[in-house]
Amino acid sequence: MVSARPAVQALPAYKPGRNPADLARELGVDRAVKLASNEVPFPPLPAVVQALATTAAETHRYPDNGAAVLTAELSAHYGVDPAQVVPGCGAVMLCQQLAQSFNDPGTAIAFAWRSFEMYPLLAQVAGARSTQVPLVPSVPGGSADTHDLDGLAAAVDEDTRLLFVCNPNNPTGTAVRRAALERFLDRVPDTVLVVLDEAYREFVTDPDVPDGLELMRGRPNVAVLRTFSKAWGLAGLRVGYLVAEDPAVADAVRRTHVPFSVSTMAQAAAVAALRSSDEVVRRVAAVVAERDRLTAALRDRGLEVPDSQANFVWLPLGEPTAEVARALEGRGVITRPFAGEGLRVTVGTPEEDDVFLAALDDVLPGVSAPAADDVRSGAPVG
Structure with missing residues (x-):
């Protein structure tokens, strides 16, 4: 019997962000928002x-x-x-x-x-x-x-x-x-x-x-x-x-x-x-401005968000991370969870980020454990 190397057999499968069209069909909605893979929201140059x-x-x-x-x-x-x-x-x-x-x-x-x-x-x-x-x-x-x-x-x-x-x-x-x-x-x-x-x-x-x-x-x-x-x-x-x-x-x-x-x-x-490169600089400036707006909006909600120098933000939610990500997907928003640690959210368009924020407002009060207040404060969990 042919067998792969043990190191290869033990490799976890890479899981890319879900396809938003697939999620939209699954949910029966017109579109889903993908904020999982750190892509820029602009069309090709x-x-x-x-x-x-x-x-x-x-x-x-x-x-x-x-x-x-x-x-x-x-x-x-x-x-x-x-x-x-x-x-x-x-x-x-x-x-x-x-x-x-x-x-x-x-x-x-x-x-x-x-x-x-x-x-x-x-x-x-x-x-x-x-x-x-x-x-x-x-x-x-x-x-x-x-x-x-x-x-x-x-x-x-x-x-x-x-x-x-x-x-x-x-x-x-x-x-x-x-x-x-x-x-x-x-x-x-x-x-x-x-x-x-x-x-x-x-x-x-x-x-x-x-x-x-x-x-x-x-x-x-x-x-x-x-x-x-x-x-x-x-x-x-x-x-x-x-x-x-x-x-x-x-x-x-x-x-x-x-x-x-x-x-x-x-x-x-x-x-x-x-x-x-001049157009890329202009596009990057728009992403940075939206990153600042998204960071401020999340902090206004009492969430811990470190200063980001990338085109995404990090929410250290701890144990409820996977639960929050699943609930967001149920509302048509795809993010990138790291189970037990935190949620990475790509900076999208202002419209996409507003959809995410509204979904998050729906989700956090229903987080089962630990208490939603702990998630909001960034307190250690688990």
């Missing part, structure tokens, strides 16, 4: 639509395996050498390539927890040990929601090969600041590759949250991971990129690239998006 129309006629040919044009555009955009840039089929694929490039079985990957849910899965597939360092409160007396950089540095051992810092952190939206991150990078041994996962960098408004590309300079064991899926609106095309200070790091990641995995259309769309 006009230049992207034009690029897709143009390149559609080329899809009978293989894409450029090296993504030369996109690499050159990224190189010019960020002022780095092309040898430092690695495009990939989404940031998740690049995370997998990093694990394949730097982790042998028995080595370790370190990261904060909770953070991006793929990190422990990547370690499991690579046969590496997950070194998970619990989050700490970003404000005194609050819920644990931000990186413990001192704890993360202390957790590095002789087996650690790869270390992820998700900044802003997914799913909590919090971000670590310049001085603390610089101290941390100075403490990590140069044998450990530190990857600053900045999937949500474009939404950062706190001037003290550093651009990872600036901190990368002069640190050969630091690389920065970004994506076109969020602010740039290309979630359906799967294209991300890694920028490494040391070209040898980029070369290693490039060697684990799945041939032709970044499609012709994805490459063309990413180039078109980069050339439309």
